[in-house]
Amino acid sequence: MNAEATPKSRSSNDLADILFQDKNLSYGAYVLRRAYASDLGMSFLISVFVLVMVFVSPLIIDWLKGEEEEEPIKTVRVLSYSELSAPPPIERKKVPPPPKPEIKIPPKKSQLKFIPPKVKPDEEVKDEEVPTQDDLLNKLAGTETVVGNDSIGLDEGDPDAVEMPEEVIAAPPPPKEEVFDFVAYMPEFPGGSTELLKFLTREIVYPSRAKEFGVQGVVVIKFVVQADGEITKVGIIQGLHPDCDNEAIRAIRRMPKWIPGRNGEFPVPVRVVMPVHFKLVDR
Secondary structure (H helix, E strand, O other): OOOOOOOOOOOOOOHHHHHOOOOOOOOHHHHHHHOHHHHHHHHHHHHHHHHHHHHHHHHHHHHHHOOOOOOOOOOOOOOOHHHOOOOOOOOOOOOOOOOOOOOOOOOOOOEEEOOOOOOOOHHHOOOOOOOOOOOOOOOEEEOOOEOOOOOOOOOOOOOOOOOOOOOOOOOOOOOOOOOEOOOOEOOEOOOOHHHHHHHHHHHOOOOHHHHHOOOOEEEEEEEEEOOOOOEEEEEEEEOOOHHHHHHHHHHHHOOOOOEOOEEOOEEOOEEEEEEEEEOOOOO
């Protein structure tokens, strides 16, 4: 089994024989090296065959299916301008003319013949009555006497008189008064901050329920000092207790008029934010 096998024919000592000299020649590596050249050639031929088939197969498929029938070529006839027929006539609808506006000619006003007098010989002077100023009061002066309507523009009941509609001009809306947050001269309580503190201390009554539950803190009030110093638009920014909030609003509304704020020389409405303190005093 382990005896060294001798190849059937050796024409020359190639590289495989040199490598496997004095070795077991029945080992697979020796057989593979001996068959390498033939395997390489066969692989090359197979690759060439596959590549040729890839390019030739579409032609073979078309040949097997047969040539498809060619579509007939459509011929287009080009007509010249002289061969074209005249277009059909366009029927135009007759639009009736718009009705003429009815023009109402106002009646003429009566006029009297009044020609300035000229100096003429007596034989050329005709006996004609010269109209007086009273006759020309409601009539026009002209070269001849014409009888017309003397009430034009004078009688309000004249049906021919044209009444011009009265133009109604709407009054412009009153300008919205701007409320400032900061001005050059801010509003001030009469007597300053010291008098303001005395007023709040004297005016505010600590609510009994808030005192019973030991509620104390700050209520932040906002209000507007108008241009005349009146206090308006009182509201709460930060509340503490409903009773404390209502008491603070009541005290603010009872304040006298403030010295209004001024933006330059003119007093203007200014929004003021003021804290009101509620603090229990131990006795």
